[in-house]
Amino acid sequence: MAPQAIIAPSILSADFAVLGPECSKTVNEHGADWLHVDIMDGHFVPNITFGAPVVGKIRSHVDKPSTPHGKGTFDCHMMIAEPKKWVRDFKKAGCDLYCFHYEAAFSDASCSPEEKSELKTSPGELIRYIHDEGLLAGIALKPDTPVDVLWDILESPIEKEKPDMVLIMTVHPGFGGQKFMASELPKVAALREKYPDLNIEVDGGLGPGTIDQAADAGANVIVAGSAVFGAKDPGEVISLLRKTVEEKVCGK
Ligand SMILES: O=C(CO)[C@@H](O)[C@H](O)COP(=O)(O)O
Numbered sequence: 001m002a003p004q005a006i007i008a009p010s011i012l013s014a015d016f017a018v019l020g021p022e023c024s025k026t027v028n029e030h031g032a033d034w035l036h037v038d039i040m041d042g043h044f045v046p047n048i049t050f051g052a053p054v055v056g057k058i059r060s061h062v063d064k065p066s067t068p069h070g071k072g073t074f075d076c077h078m079m080i081a082e083p084k085k086w087v088r089d090f091k092k093a094g095c096d097l098y099c100f101h102y103e104a105a106f107s108d109a110s111c112s113p114e115e116k117s118e119l120k121t122s123p124g125e126l127i128r129y130i131h132d133e134g135l136l137a138g139i140a141l142k143p144d145t146p147v148d149v150l151w152d153i154l155e156s157p158i159e160k161e162k163p164d165m166v167l168i169m170t171v172h173p174g175f176g177g178q179k180f181m182a183s184e185l186p187k188v189a190a191l192r193e194k195y196p197d198l199n200i201e202v203d204g205g206l207g208p209g210t211i212d213q214a215a216d217a218g219a220n221v222i223v224a225g226s227a228v229f230g231a232k233d234p235g236e237v238i239s240l241l242r243k244t245v246e247e248k249v250c251g252k
């Protein structure tokens with residue numbers, strides 16, 4: 001089955017003073033499928049955004065999805081050093097898809113020795129833990145991480161240890177508005193060749209000028225921050241991104 005086209009505006013580029021209304025407008029008026037929520041801890045990446053309490057407040061402005069990948073999905077991109085530690089808080093706040101970084105999954109926590117041994121984990125175990133908490137699980141790769149690290153994870157004999165989505169970063173994580181790195185697209189193409197149904201998300205520098213390349217490589221979940229929130233007509237940009245993915249990836 002061909003994957004669905006999913007357009008997920010990154011609220012990092014929204015007006016933080018009116019984040020709730022910005023979120024509802026983006027989904028209900030402009031037609032976004034998901035909202036991409038960038039969580040940065042100032043440690044895994046050199047920037048800080050916000051945490052679960054803010055996600056909890058903005059969640060009530062957007063209807064919860066009625067199907068697992070449905071409209072209104074809160075796609076939380078966790079650019080944080082201790083991903084396991086925050087799963088429950090983000091679940092309570094209303095996160096639907098918890099996407100952690102592969103590079104952070106093995107990290108010891110900078111907390112007490114007891115917590116350290118509990119938090120140290122492997123990507124497969126962390127995916128299972130996220131699934132056991134009732135959330136969808138995503139795994140993200142920074143530009144310097146080769147796609148090969150994912151093969152064993154995607155081939156896991158344990159169904160609960162397989163991710164629902166892979167995120168290939170097309171910028172170095174930390175900031176919105178950076179230049180798209182086409183050098184990352186061979187990772188997307190390699191994943192798509194092996195996994196025709198997999199949700200493959202690309203994030204960083206996506207917009208009308210770069211969507212063709214990303215869709216040609218096979219990405220079906222498109223994050224766009226500045227291209228959507230900086231547009232005169234965000235709805236038009238979202239429609240164009242969706243149409244391109246539908247034509248090139250979904251065969252519509
Ligand atoms: O995760 C990140 C940045 O680390 C992204 O989600 C950006 O926020 C996308 O912004 P644009 O590149 O589309 O402006």
Ligand SMILES: [Fe+2]
Pocket residue numbers: 010036037038077203223
């Ligand atoms: Fe992101």
